Amino acid sequence: YTLNELKEIDSYAKEKDIEIIPCIQTLAHLNAIVNWPAYRPIVDCDDILLVGDERTYELVDNMFASLAESLTTRRINIGMDEAHMICRGKYYDQHGDCDRTKVLIEHIIRISEIGKKYGFTLSMWSDMFFRIASNGQYYNPDFEVSDDIKALIPDNVELVYWDYYSKDKNHYDKMLKAHN
DSSP, X not given: OOHHHHHHHXXXXXXXXXXXXXXXXXXXXXXXXXXXXXXXXXEEETTEEOTTOHHHHHHHHHHHHHHHXXXXXXXXXXXXXXXXTTXXXXXXXXXXXXXXXXXXXXXXXXXXXXXXXXXXXXXXEXXXXXXXXXXXXXXXXXXXXXXXXXXXXXXXXXXXXOOOSOOOHHHHHHHHHHHO
């Protein structure tokens, strides 16, 4: 959508008492962008951005600036899920082996700071935090997130639980408890 189209959508939604909350990607699932030669230098591998590269944060800043200009909401979902191969491509070539958890946290903090610049409250999918907290397990409903891990979540970031793999009500009850 163009900025004008987004403004029009936002205006129409407000008339209906609806808040348009954008959902963008600031780490993985950027399948379309990897097709553009201009962005290839900031792709780590697959569809994951090259964290730690200033050009990545310039791209995200531009995304936030566009949304801040075109939408009245100050809430945004920044994605951040399923980045299993973070630091395994160009990042590895440039920096060697690293503490991927530390790099992910640093990236989240940088995105959080950009969000603050535009007055955004951010929500992100929670799976990567649960992976950090439980030694890589995707969703471990019996795991309790430590205060150390909780302290890593920036104050303007909310975690959102997503899961469409289970049909077991108890699984969801446990996961919602873990999130609380």
